[in-house]
Amino acid sequence: MVDNSVKREDLLAALHTAVAEDLHRRITDGEASAAELSVAVKFLKDNHIDSVPTDDNAIGALLDGMPNFEDDTDG
16 A cells, blocks of 8 residues: 555655756746746745855855945935
């Protein structure tokens, strides 16, 4: 007799992998729409995947390109 909980767990793991692989492919091929990029961000967040900006990663480069909105006046 097959344990249905193991079977379901395997199915969900395969589905999770398929979603991750498809999102990755669409993004790296430049095919992803804005909505799909949003789904990818949520997918990462839901899986507790985050990134810390450093001098040698894409998040750091994105941060470096952002304007500085701090008020430099003494006021």
